[in-house]
Amino acid sequence: MTNPTEARFSAEGGNRLVDVLITRLDPEVPLPGYAHPGDAGADLVTTSDVSIPPGERAMVGTGIAIALPAGYAAFVHPRSGLAHRLGVSIVNTPGTVDAGYRGEIKVVLVNHDLREPAVFARGDRIAQLVVQRVERARFHEVERLPGSARGDGGYGSTGTASQAGGSAGGR
Ligand SMILES: O=c1ccn([C@H]2C[C@H](O)[C@@H](COP(=O)(O)OP(=O)(O)OP(=O)(O)O)O2)c(=O)[nH]1
Numbered sequence: 038m039t040n041p042t043e044a045r046f047s048a049e050g051g052n053r054l055v056d057v058l059i060t061r062l063d064p065e066v067p068l069p070g071y072a073h074p075g076d077a078g079a080d081l082v083t084t085s086d087v088s089i090p091p092g093e094r095a096m097v098g099t100g101i102a103i104a105l106p107a108g109y110a111a112f113v114h115p116r117s118g119l120a121h122r123l124g125v126s127i128v129n130t131p132g133t134v135d136a137g138y139r140g141e142i143k144v145v146l147v148n149h150d151l152r153e154p155a156v157f158a159r160g161d162r163i164a165q166l167v168v169q170r171v172e173r174a175r176f177h178e179v180e181r182l183p184g185s186a187r188g189d190g191g192y193g194s195t196g197t198a199s200q201a202g203g204s205a206g207g208r
């Protein structure tokens with residue numbers, strides 16, 4: 038594996054696998070692990086014990102650094118179990134790890150619960166990393182954009198009621 042910037046692939050089940058170089062900044066942390074075949078996210082652990090007071094946030098280290106191939110990014114996503122059980126998410130979800138980033142992957146956890154502190158021990162799985170192919174845009178400035186069915190409607194313009202009956206104009 039001499040050129041980390043060139044994507045190399047293999048296959049496993051339905052997934053295309055891309056090789057990603059990784060170093061452990063903390064020799065005791067496990068490599069990011071996929072819990073099941075086909076899972077999109079590989080779990081990341083915290084290297085420190087942390088207690089996040091109600092409504093507050095904390096940046097935790099994961100003890101790993103990676104070199105993604107060019108054309109890839111990794112996204113740090115929350116774990117749904119922590120969200121459901123504890124009210125814990127990630128402030129900047131999903132966090133973006135650029136292909137050129139060689140520092141430690143860190144996670145900015147937030148405790149949305151307003152009563153209980155969120156307590157994690159070193160080695161607990163606190164987030165998941167999703168590696169994805171990404172495009173970069175070439176931006177072409179124009180006077181007028183082409184028309185579309187949506188136009189400038191957004192921010193709830195379609196309402197919340199079911200549209201199964203085909204009625205337009207939501208509320
Ligand atoms: O959850 C995250 C998000 C980012 N990063 C690292 C990798 C990423 O490549 C770098 C910069 O992230 P981002 O571009 O989101 O932060 P910024 O505030 O724009 O910082 P910068 O000015 O360094 O780009 O920080 C993490 O370790 N975890």
Ligand SMILES: [Mg+2]
Nearest residue numbers: 133134135138
């Ligand atoms: Mg940035």
